[in-house]
Amino acid sequence: MADNNSSSSPPAKNQNPYPDGNVPSETESENDALARQVQESLSLAKRHKFWETQPVGQFKDLGDTSLPEGSIEPPTPLSEVKQEPYNLPNLYEWITCDMDSAEMCTEVYNLLTNNYVEDDENMFRFNYSKEFLHWALRPPGYYRSWHIGVRVKNSKKLVAFITGVPAKIRVRDTVVTMAEINFLCVHKKLRSKRLAPVMIKEVTRRVHLENIWHAAYTAGVVLPTPISTCQYWHRSLNPKKLIDVGFSRLGARMTMSRTIKLYKLPDSTVTPGFRKMEPHDVPAVTRLLRNYLKQFAVAPDFDENDVEHWLLPKENVVDSYLVESPETHEITDFCSFYTLPSSILGNQNYSTLKAAYSYYNVSTKTPLLQLMNDALIVAKLKDFDVFNALDVMQNETFLKELKFGPGDGKLHYYLYNYRLKHVLRASELGLVLL
Amino acid sequence: MADWQQYAQSIFIGFIFSFLLAKLISVVVSFREENLRVVRSDSPEPKPSPPGSESDAEGTTAAADVEPLIGEEKTSLTGDSDDDWEGVESTELDEAFSAATAFVAATAADKAANKVSTDVQLQLYGLYKIATEGPCGSPQPSALKMTARAKWQAWQKLGAMPPEDAMLKYIEIVTELYPSWIAGSTIVDLELFTSAATWWHLKMDAIHAFAREGDVENLIKCVESGVSVDLKDSEGRTPLHWAVDRGHLNITEMLVNKSADVNAKDNEGQTPLHYAAVCERESIAEFLVKHNANASIKDDDGNSSYDLCDSNWPWMQRAASQTA
Numbered sequence: 084m085a086d087n088n089s090s091s092s093p094p095a096k097n098q099n100p101y102p103d104g105n106v107p108s109e110t111e112s113e114n115d116a117l118a119r120q121v122q123e124s125l126s127l128a129k130r131h132k133f134w135e136t137q138p139v140g141q142f143k144d145l146g147d148t149s150l151p152e153g154s155i156e157p158p159t160p161l162s163e164v165k166q167e168p169y170n171l172p173n174l175y176e177w178i179t180c181d182m183d184s185a186e187m188c189t190e191v192y193n194l195l196t197n198n199y200v201e202d203d204e205n206m207f208r209f210n211y212s213k214e215f216l217h218w219a220l221r222p223p224g225y226y227r228s229w230h231i232g233v234r235v236k237n238s239k240k241l242v243a244f245i246t247g248v249p250a251k252i253r254v255r256d257t258v259v260t261m262a263e264i265n266f267l268c269v270h271k272k273l274r275s276k277r278l279a280p281v282m283i284k285e286v287t288r289r290v291h292l293e294n295i296w297h298a299a300y301t302a303g304v305v306l307p308t309p310i311s312t313c314q315y316w317h318r319s320l321n322p323k324k325l326i327d328v329g330f331s332r333l334g335a336r337m338t339m340s341r342t343i344k345l346y347k348l349p350d351s352t353v354t355p356g357f358r359k360m361e362p363h364d365v366p367a368v369t370r371l372l373r374n375y376l377k378q379f380a381v382a383p384d385f386d387e388n389d390v391e392h393w394l395l396p397k398e399n400v401v402d403s404y405l406v407e408s409p410e411t412h413e414i415t416d417f418c419s420f421y422t423l424p425s426s427i428l429g430n431q432n433y434s435t436l437k438a439a440y441s442y443y444n445v446s447t448k449t450p451l452l453q454l455m456n457d458a459l460i461v462a463k464l465k466d467f468d469v470f471n472a473l474d475v476m477q478n479e480t481f482l483k484e485l486k487f488g489p490g491d492g493k494l495h496y497y498l499y500n501y502r503l504k505h506v507l508r509a510s511e512l513g514l515v516l517l
Numbered sequence: 518m519a520d521w522q523q524y525a526q527s528i529f530i531g532f533i534f535s536f537l538l539a540k541l542i543s544v545v546v547s548f549r550e551e552n553l554r555v556v557r558s559d560s561p562e563p564k565p566s567p568p569g570s571e572s573d574a575e576g577t578t579a580a581a582d583v584e585p586l587i588g589e590e591k592t593s594l595t596g597d598s599d600d601d602w603e604g605v606e607s608t609e610l611d612e613a614f615s616a617a618t619a620f621v622a623a624t625a626a627d628k629a630a631n632k633v634s635t636d637v638q639l640q641l642y643g644l645y646k647i648a649t650e651g652p653c654g655s656p657q658p659s660a661l662k663m664t665a666r667a668k669w670q671a672w673q674k675l676g677a678m679p680p681e682d683a684m685l686k687y688i689e690i691v692t693e694l695y696p697s698w699i700a701g702s703t704i705v706d707l708e709l710f711t712s713a714a715t716w717w718h719l720k721m722d723a724i725h726a727f728a729r730e731g732d733v734e735n736l737i738k739c740v741e742s743g744v745s746v747d748l749k750d751s752e753g754r755t756p757l758h759w760a761v762d763r764g765h766l767n768i769t770e771m772l773v774n775k776s777a778d779v780n781a782k783d784n785e786g787q788t789p790l791h792y793a794a795v796c797e798r799e800s801i802a803e804f805l806v807k808h809n810a811n812a813s814i815k816d817d818d819g820n821s822s823y824d825l826c827d828s829n830w831p832w833m834q835r836a837a838s839q840t841a
Contacts, residue, residue: 323796335693335729338754338762340792 131307133280138500140308148504152255154296155500164291169281171233175242177285180230182220188213190241191232196426199268200303202492206329207425207436211266215422218400219265219517223388224249228289229262233278242270245282247290251384252299252514253376254501258384262290263516264300264499287499298499301516309495310381311507313473316487318459319346321468328427330436330469331488346486350464352457354449360403360417365391367414368405375445379476379513380503381496394419394443401442404461406449415448418458420470421517439465441472442515452481459485475512614648614684617691624695633694641690643671647683652676689722696726696735724748728756728772731765736772746777753784761789761805764798769805779810786816794826794833803832812836 135141138155168177181187192213201208211219220230225248233243247262264286269278290298317331322342325331333339360368369390376382383389394403399422406416419442424435439462446454462470472478472487473494481487496512621641633641646653653673658665675683724744727736736756740746747755757777760768769789773779780788790810793802802822806812812823812833823837 335726338759338792339764340762340787340795343795 133283134307137307139306139497140310140502142307144502145308145506150502150504152502152504153257155502156296158294158296159291161292161294165288169285169288171281172276172278174236175233176236178232178234178241179228180232180244181227182217182230188217191216191244194241194244194270195266195268198271199266201428206428208428210424210426210435212399212422212424214397215400215517216266218392218397220246220248222248222250222392226289226293228292229286231282231286231289233282242273243278243282244268245286247286247298249293249295250299251386251389252297252381253384254381254498254503259297259501260295261297261299261498262286262295264298265517297501299514299516300497300499301494302497303492303494305495306497308497309506310498310503311496311509311512313475313494313496313509313512315490315492315494316472316474316478316482317490318470318472318485318487319468320348320459320463320470322346324433324468325436328430328433328436348456348460348463350460352460354406354416354453354457356407356409357404357457358407360394360396360405360419362391362395364405364414365395368394368403368417371414371417371445371447372443375447376443376513380507380511381498382513402439402461402465403442404458406454408448416446416454418444418454420458420462422467423517437466437468439467439470440515441470441478444476444478446477451477452484455481455485473515474509475515476510479510610681610684613688617688618645620695621691637690637694639667639671641687642668643673643675644678644683644687644690646672647675647678648680648687651680652678692722693726696723696730696732722750724756725750725754725759728759728765728768729763731760731763731768733767733771736768740775746772746775747781749781749783753782755781755783755789757781757789758783758787758792761792761798761801762796764796764801766801766804769801773804773808779805779808780814782814782816785818786814788814788816788822790814790822791816791820791825794822794828797828799828799830802826802830806832806836810836 140155144150171177180191182191192211195216196208196210199209199211229247229249231245232241234241245264245267247264250261250263251258252261253259264283267279267282269276269282287298290296319325319331319342322331322345323339326333326339326342333342365387369385369387372385372390372394376385385393394401396403401419401421403417403419405414405418407413408415420439421442422437423440424437427433427436441455441458444451444454444458459470470487471490472482474482496507496514496516653669653675655669657673658669660666724736724739725748726732727739747757749755755777757769757772757779758781760772779790782788788810790802790805790812791814792798793805802810810822813821813836815821815824821837823833826833
């Protein structure tokens with residue numbers, strides 16, 4: 084079922100931020116694993132009335148390797164694509180949102196800030212900034228028609244939103260033009276009206292009109308059927324605030340003082356030649372990244388325009404650093420993170436949790452561990468409270484050592500109209516969606 | 518002849534059928550039992566949900582199970598264990614242990630009381646089994662019986678832990694969770710145990726817990742019952758260290774009024790003012806400085822609290838220059 088607020092993962096909290104204590108015992112983790120299995124089998128059994136009608140991997144086909152990899156449905160001739168929008172309940176109407184208009188951007192921002200994804204305990208809610216939305220929704224070749232709003236006919240109030248942006252994504256050896264679907268959000272008061280399925284159908288129709296037949300998306304909930312399931316990890320940068328707002332918990336025998344010392348970082352980066360990425364680095368970074376992403380089963384197929392858009396630093400949106408060899412001036416390593424704050428709900432002292440999310444990282448000369456440690460250092464200097472990372476790509480190799488703790492949030496990856504024979508390990512994924 | 522064969526055949530099929538039916542019923546019944554038990558004990562318990570805890574789905578099955586906490590089987594350990602164990606009469610330990618189990622049972626039955634997390638419950642269960650039955654000898658339950666399996670694992674992983682250790686550990690955990698049970702317990706007359714070194718040790722631990730949790734009332738009780746206000750825990754921390762660490766200004770004031778040593782050092786040579794500086798507890802640091810905390814005392818790494826202070830507190834600087 085297309086849950087109203089599920090197009091991204093919840094701002095998951097630290098389950099256990101203390102690498103040196105309170106570590107779940109063997110028994111507990113086994114127990115958890117079992118519970119999770121059963122829980123998962125239950126959610127597998129749950130009916131997904133909407134998704135069962137869609138060209139997506141179905142639960143019943145899990146493990147059936149006789150089905151071929153690739154498109155589930157062939158493209159239909161463009162003339163057969165429905166030309167007019169799907170019907171909405173009478174009081175509502177479709178709009179196309181012009182993200183270049185400041186008012187529209189503000190309307191969208193307000194809808195998301197008050198209604199988008201929350202954690203299970205409703206302590207935090209994603210708070211994507213306007214600059215971020217402007218950036219995320221206007222990559223090279225974007226379609227304005229894919230920025231879809233629903234508003235109340237009378238009041239003109241925006242009450243629902245869904246977007247797509249085009250992307251070339253390589254699945255094993257095939258590069259497929261896809262839509263990356265994101266920011267599905269229905270106003271809290273309109274949940275249960277089953278608006279989400281019609282919104283998904285509408286964005287699908289508009290994607291089809293551009294002769295594009297596949298999509299990629301992520302969600303914190305299990306739908307038919309994840310190509311992979313990842314976990315969020317969190318690295319405290321400002322442990323005192325994280326504990327005060329309930330993002331992390333202090334074990335009874337652990338002192339705040341020692342916790343603060345544990346997460347302390349140096350005041351400056353350690354790798355010689357570590358610097359901010361600049362416009363003239365685009366070709367070198369593109370080469371580095373293309374070469375690196377080859378090893379993953381699913382990854383974006385970035386060209387220089389994409390790199391320029393997605394990875395060139397943008398104040399309070401995306402940060403990118405690279406290592407330029409002091410001798411050869413060759414660009415050898417690269418790391419990046421994006422800025423996604425969360426609103427802290429119901430705390431008197433703090434209103435915003437400033438979180439950095441690991442984006443694309445490439446190491447060829449500098450050990451990844453050292454590179455990411457430098458990323459943590461710059462994130463701390465930029466006053467982030469926490470650095471989040473998924474266990475995708477090679478991230479697992481540095482998470483524990485750099486004092487990340489596993490969160491309680493899972494992120495599931497999905498492809499629309501594309502079947503994979505096997506569920507992928509998180510480390511086979513080379514794709515990060517915003 | 519053909520008749521007989523037909524008869525035999527139908528009787529045979531009948532047997533198979535009734536066997537399968539019986540099997541099915543027994544499976545259903547046992548499955549129902551297994552699940553009902555979980556459901557039943559689930560409902561009356563408010564869920565333990567401290568922020569950042571495990572997600573509900575993982576928590577409920579085992580967390581809901583009150584039973585491991587309660588001394589379900591009465592035991593008589595008194596006779597056969599060693600008489601003298603680290604200076605503690607085993608009978609006293611036994612009594613303390615049964616008092617702790619009784620307290621836990623009462624707490625588990627009390628809907629209003631704070632509930633503890635699943636892993637702690639499982640830990641208590643394992644220790645209880647070791648204390649009362651010794652090492653786990655039963656076979657591993659099937660993977661489907663999640664609660665039973667988790668409990669079995671909690672017991673089994675403790676291996677051949679001596680029962681006395683298990684009892685002590687059990688009491689320590691309960692004391693950690695509910696420090697007030699020692700100071701304010703009505704279930705057991707604690708004066709009985711104050712002579713026992715171990716018991717004394719536990720009571721001492723409680724003072725740090727009260728300072729940590731900001732429990733003024735019990736902290737005063739502890740001090741008045743004769744526990745030293747500068748008592749150190751295993752890391753050399755005094756109650757004042759803990760109060761400062763957790764940001765309890767009222768406890769800090771109370772301890773200083775009771776003549777706590779403001780410059781007490783922990784095992785790393787840090788004073789409460791070091792803690793206040795690192796944790797950026799401004800009003801507490803100011804209070805400590807006013808009450809003669811020395812900002813230039815160096816810890817084992819050679820840092821004074823002034824060195825560790827990232828904030829720009831003028832009185833901190835003054836204190837450091839005066840005392841240096």
